[in-house]
Amino acid sequence: MSLEQKRRLVTELPGPRSQELMERKLAAVPGGVGTTMLVFAARAAGGIVVDVDGNHLIDLGSGIAVTTVGASAPRVVAAVTEQVAAFTHTCFMVTPYDGYVSVAETLNRVTPGDHDKRTVLFNSGAEAVENAVKIARAHTGKDAVVVFDHAYHGRTNLTMAMTAKNMPYKHGFGPFAPEVYRAPGSYPYRDNGLDGRAAAARAIDQIEKQIGADNLAACVIEPIQGEGGFIEPAEGFLPALAAWCRANGVVFVADEVQTGFARTGDMFACDREKVIPDLIVTAKGIAGGLPLSAVTGRAEIMEAPHAGGLGGTYGGNPLACAAALAAIETIEADGLVARAREIEAAVISRLRRLQVEDNRLGDVRGRGAMLAVELVRAGTAEPDPRLARDVARYAHQRGVIVLTCGTYGNVLRFLPPLSISDDLLDDAFDVLAAAFGEIR
Template identity: 70%
Template sequence: MATGRDAVAVFDHAYHGRTNLTMAMTAKNMPYKHGFGPFAGEVYRAPMSYPFRDGLSGEEAAARAIDVIEKQVGADNLACVVIEPIQGEGGFVVPAPGFLPALAEWCARNDVVYIADEIQSGFCRTGDWFASEHEGVVPDLVTTAKGIAGGLPLAAVTGRADLMDSVHVGGLGGTYGGNPVACAAALGALEEMRTHDLAGRARQIGAIMHERLTALAAEHSVIGDLRGRGAMMAIELCEPGTTLPDPVRTAAVSAYCHAHGVVTLTCGTWGNVFRFLPPLAISDELLGEAFDVVSEAFRATA
């Protein structure tokens, strides 16, 4: 409505949801898209910055993505670029420094709306209130959910007033919009984040996880990459000495963890990434206990 344009650009490995429109934006077929088409047109996919696999600087990766968008879509046809500052389901891919600022600058120069999907990375998870803050990027629109209400069902879109006000009166709405119980939970969750400095706590958790995962990677050559920020970290498992994904070992390690009382989540386009998302209220002792089990799992499945 705000731009009068139709096209949307998203990125390789992206996950944006499971409605019909967001399935078109999500990259991974199984289990999210398989059998649920047809999907919306005018959704185009550009290459993501993936340092472990492409070896490009942020500026180089941004130039590559922009070149694809300009050639396959054209800036004059593009309503918006939608990107996760740190990808979630796609494998906790952290773009190389400079990628997001270059992309945002190109959007501003071409009157393209820059939308940050902070649904998984927002609300103190990465050690900042929002992952976009790490490089000082200010999105035109931000989508949020998950951590916003401590587990109650709530999501939000926040953005520049001229964009939000571009829709006619009554044009935006929904059956459960502004649910008062969920909104009260969100206010409580936000107050907890402020009072207990959970962004700072996320950085502490990240330091502990980084130390444990670095030691694990030194012991097990199947771990090809360690990445993330704050309490949002991941390891990518590959056949030793290569970048060939190893989803079989990943599944075996995860099954061991589950059998021994630790809930782990795998993700990534090839199903070979462990994502670690401990509660921001977790104690150091409980976090250490969990990683003891993770360490045992790697040794048991070697």
């Protein structure tokens, strides 16, 4: 890589140039758009982000799971450069182009199941989730949608209704779209030993009593919940839920916006238990940093909307399509599914050693390069959001980009690019170990 893959601080963080830019940001951008870091990026590649003051930061966030193949991945850069020289936009609904079709063919191939599929492209995860609901309603002729505790599906009106967490996503922004219902999921750390099948039975019982399958168009679930706290359901939960949906004419929608494209050590998180969704929603890691999302699903469901009922001006933009093809090629050619599992082994080992030494690390969980630690008050299961904030701040000041999440705000999440080196991972988790040693 042209960019040195090493953490290096040349100023205090934020540096003077970042401080100047932050003053401009505060004067030009509304405060509702927050930032995790107080530094401004100038360059990024592999596992390093360089700020405008020349500081090299270790990236454990990947732009919230977007730059899975690494920022500025060579194949992505080359493909986008070639495409931008050819044309930047015609609108697929006006003058179509082969990049869109190629992405659809590729997604039909790599997503779970070997049934006949169709794919439609959009811009963002939330937009794709909304369209999955539209497609399910058109197919079933029913209105209701079930989502789950701790879910996050986006910031549009419908997806805010589908999202569980009030602050900062929903507070003051209602009223929300109707016919959205919430069921209990599976949260092994807080479910008192409830196994996956029992958790699914609990959810199904509530769905049948409060909504009824005859009224239910879709069940929408993240196979591993993202913003809710990187909650991986107990084994058996997803297969049981999918089986109930199939038996009752309900469209099972897997929201793999954050989990997709090798992030969890499988191409898709559903693959681990061989769950085949009716519709799968993808975004984030799909295009190496360019805005693109998709709904892929069973042909008979995807063909339900009338002509002109799906689409959008920028959906499947040619630059994003070129990037997606290059990103997926990179995942397959460079063995990044296997690399995600190597990252899991290295990081989980470090976190479990820390957990033995510090009982404030209540739960260590996750798969692949989608990993987390839930922080609690010492000797209890009581969430400790202050500790999560303090550890993240400590890491930020020392040049490690770390994100928090969770319904209770007490989870540190780790989403390194799959191109990150072992040396960078070791350095980053040395910093985190030091944080737990110093913060009380």
